[in-house]
Amino acid sequence: MSDEKPIPAAKPRSSRSLFAPIVLIAAGVFFLLDNTGVIGGLDWRTALAYWPLALIFLGLNVLVVQLRPPLGTLLSGLVAVAAVAVFGFVMLRGAPAEGPLRGLALPAPREMRAESFSIPAGAAETAAVTLELGNLPANVAAGDGTAIAAGTIWTRTGLRTDTSGEGDGHVEVEVGEARGGLTLDPREWATTGQSWEIALSPDLPINLTIDAGNGPTTADLTGLRLSELSIDAGNGQATAALPAGDYDVRLDGGNGHIALALPAAGSRTVRVDGGNGGITLSLPAGVAARVEYEEDNGAVVVDDRFTRVSGDNDEGAYETDDYATAGERVLVVVDSGNGAVRIEE
Numbered sequence: 001m002s003d004e005k006p007i008p009a010a011k012p013r014s015s016r017s018l019f020a021p022i023v024l025i026a027a028g029v030f031f032l033l034d035n036t037g038v039i040g041g042l043d044w045r046t047a048l049a050y051w052p053l054a055l056i057f058l059g060l061n062v063l064v065v066q067l068r069p070p071l072g073t074l075l076s077g078l079v080a081v082a083a084v085a086v087f088g089f090v091m092l093r094g095a096p097a098e099g100p101l102r103g104l105a106l107p108a109p110r111e112m113r114a115e116s117f118s119i120p121a122g123a124a125e126t127a128a129v130t131l132e133l134g135n136l137p138a139n140v141a142a143g144d145g146t147a148i149a150a151g152t153i154w155t156r157t158g159l160r161t162d163t164s165g166e167g168d169g170h171v172e173v174e175v176g177e178a179r180g181g182l183t184l185d186p187r188e189w190a191t192t193g194q195s196w197e198i199a200l201s202p203d204l205p206i207n208l209t210i211d212a213g214n215g216p217t218t219a220d221l222t223g224l225r226l227s228e229l230s231i232d233a234g235n236g237q238a239t240a241a242l243p244a245g246d247y248d249v250r251l252d253g254g255n256g257h258i259a260l261a262l263p264a265a266g267s268r269t270v271r272v273d274g275g276n277g278g279i280t281l282s283l284p285a286g287v288a289a290r291v292e293y294e295e296d297n298g299a300v301v302v303d304d305r306f307t308r309v310s311g312d313n314d315e316g317a318y319e320t321d322d323y324a325t326a327g328e329r330v331l332v333v334v335d336s337g338n339g340a341v342r343i344e345e
Contacts, residue, residue: 015072019061022080030088042091050090057083112194115159117175118150125169126227127204132176133213133234136195140210142223143199148206149173151198176211200224212238212256222263233258233277253277253339262287267328274298274337281332281343288326291318291334291343298336302343 033039057079064075127148131140136154143150148171153159158178165172175198196215200206205227210219212234219240221229229249231238233256240258242249244265251258253275262270264284272279283289283305293300294315306318323329334341 015065015067015069015076017061017065018073018077019058019080019083022077023084026084026088030091039092043094044091046094047087047090050087053086054083112154112156114152114154114194116150116152117159117161118147119161119163119171119173121146121148121201121204122171123169124148124171124204126206127170127201128172128207128209129200130172130174130176130209130211131198132174132211133196133215133217134177135214137215138196138198138212138217140198140200140217140219140221142202142221145201145203147199148201148204149175149198151175151196153177153196153198154194210238210240212236212254231258231260233275251279253279253337257339262330265328267330269331269333272332272334272336272341274335274339274341276338278339279341281341283330283343283345285345288320288323288329289332289343290320290323290329291332293317293334293336293341295336297338299340300334300336300343301340303345305345306343 030039030042034042061076061079064079065072067075129149131138131149134153134155153175155177160174160176160178162174163171200208202223202225205225207228208221208224208226209230209232210217211232214235216236217233217238217240219231219238222241222243224243226243226245226247228247229242230252231240231250232252233254235254236256238256238258241261242263244263246267248268249260249270250273251260251270252273254277255275256277258277258279259282260270260280261282262268262284264287270281272281289306291300291302291306293311295313302318305320307321308316309319310317332343
């Protein structure tokens, strides 16, 4: 019997990709010529209209490099040259007025415009208001009482307001952008410096839900009569100041951060889901409070007014000295998630 080992079959070799080197060299040349004034300003905005072509060129390059060399390497270089030629032409000359290249561009970006709304209070006795905020900064405050909700938003897709339940004295209101606000066009990603301005009625008990979206939100709610409050920070930062009164609060940090200023008067339960973002609760001096916590990957941090009355670092409760006897008090129930939850003065 022969001891010779079989010689493994040679694996087919893939070709080397020339796409990245050629594109990077070409990009450097374009930038250099632009910075030295040899060519005019590059039209990046128009080039962005053709960005789906970049995916096509990349996909073609992935396919051709699977061919055996040198054919795959040669075709990879040709794909790169074609990509440089197309985007170079668009950046130097702008979008062509006609021809097949014109039809490959995305439509013109939608313009940002202001849209105003006012939802009259009518015979409403209570209201539930949901604010679905977008990517722009938003300011929420008490209005003059003539409307349940009124204000102005900046939008590319249009304003959406839904109202129901007017017949029984309770009105439900939703305010936000029309569907289709998510866009894959990079020309529409930049913010424009405008903000959403929303005013709510100070005369009606309101069950308020704020979905803060991706933009920073500032909510001065001190002039409102809240029956319940829910805030989802989304991916942005939400800062809110609360009015006195007895009502419950729910906070979801999402991926953003919530900074909440609690009032000095009233009793309430604050339920906190830290998510991936951090949450800071400002508790005024003299307010009796209890913090029940369960930590996941995050942390619960309290100031020196609190004493741990049960549990350990993972699960338990803190209380201020006067919590058991106080007439008005705050219960904070915390699931810290991955973010830190801080209770401080």
